[in-house]
Amino acid sequence: MTSTTIAGHAVEVNAEGFFDEPGQWSEDMVPELARAEGIDPLSDRHWQVIRFMRAEYEAKGTGPTVRVLGKTSGVSVKELYQLFPKGPAKVAAKIAGIPKPRGCI
């Protein structure tokens, strides 16, 4: 666990940069979090995915996988990779301040 400051707020993140406490997240942190992932500027489509991730997490307690995002977010898997080239579910989860999506095994 590491303490860091994002958009003037003190937050706790884990070794991979995911929020330890999703409750510490607020929307004004999104541009700075996105820049750290190399995404600048943020388009409406980025925002659509980030808000969707957040809502899914709040409803279900876990972030969706890329495949589920492609089926439910209104953004295709292909476009998701264009928006978040380094891995849509992981990167969008990090920017949305939620834990890394639970991998299936």
Next chain:
Amino acid sequence: MAQRILILGGGTGGTLVANRLRHRFPPAQAEITVVDQDDAHVYQPGLLFVPFGLARAEDIVRPRGRQLDSTIEVVISPIDRVDIETNRVHLANEVILDYDVLVVATGAVLVPEETEGLLGTGWMKTAFTFYNLEGASGLADALAAFDGGRLVVNVVDMPIKCPVAPLEFCFLADWYFRERGIRDRVELIYATPLDGAFTKPAAAKALAGLLEEKGVELVTEFNTGEVDEEAGKLVAYDGREVAFDLAVVVPLHGGAPYVNRSPGLGDELNFVPTDDHTLQSRVRPNIFVIGDAANVPASKAGSVTHFEGEVVVENVARFMKGEALDASYDGHANCFIETGFHKALLIDFNYETEPLPGHFPSRVGVPLLQESRLNHLGKLMFQWFYWHVLLPGRDIPGIGSAMPLAGKKKEGVAP
């Protein structure tokens, strides 16, 4: 009056739960009915061996009804939909079955059509899957005719049944081409969406080591977006490409299609939302789920289904008597990983504990996370256990539902 228990699916989970429930409840107490779309029960672990000529398709299939107690009714028909509001199942043959308790055991299906190009001109010619009988048999012919080039094994995305099977395929392919004396003419590549050979760290390390030892190239975080069979290449969403002469693809999986036609029963991938520990569905208290059909974060594997069986049966019994559920499944999974040259290794793990080295089931037992001939024999012997012990619902002495910790070595700690 007898309660009506309806079990959808007559595979591993449906069969063992039906038989175990019959041991608990005589026919006067419970009518038990099993529905399946066909009468072919496939021993799915056997599919791995078919492409290498180590098993024949007809040797791993038996009729479903014969695996079930004679007092269990078997209905062969596709399922149209489940109406969870009225406790009814509508079959494709227009029969309607009412239930008091429903057990969903319809497993996972392959959805190759969800990957662009996979069902194209090269399907069953240069691109195969070994995850069904037809593909495994077709691949046997293709491998026999293969005399050199790039063989790529690819997992499109998780979840898949038996996540170690594609690795086992790589190990056996190495053995197979060595036996044929052409290993130097074959490049073996394993392309996976995971960030390592496997999900759990200790096992991922051991398995990556084995891939390296056997000369299999590991390509990680490869998310297949398209299979271009004309050009002979896999294309990832991030633009990376892997060329192949022969592709062995594990397609995307989903729950059975009727789940999608049953309002409120399934999630986005047609798996049924299920409590990780009680195995009661989250959609209705009188619906329980076993095996690959459930969305629990355990491997989609026969051993998981086997260990879940005890818990499902206990909780169905408690539910029928109006008692609180408390039987608890811990995510226990146990897999023999065939590594070629008559050897195998064994992994044993659950929701909380990753596969560790040591011995199973206790300090005296077969080695864990280490290749041995004994484990290979265990894997071969398992087919007999499957038909004669596991499906009839008998207990395997010394091997229970809960994962054993005795015999496992935590890092730096003696067992």
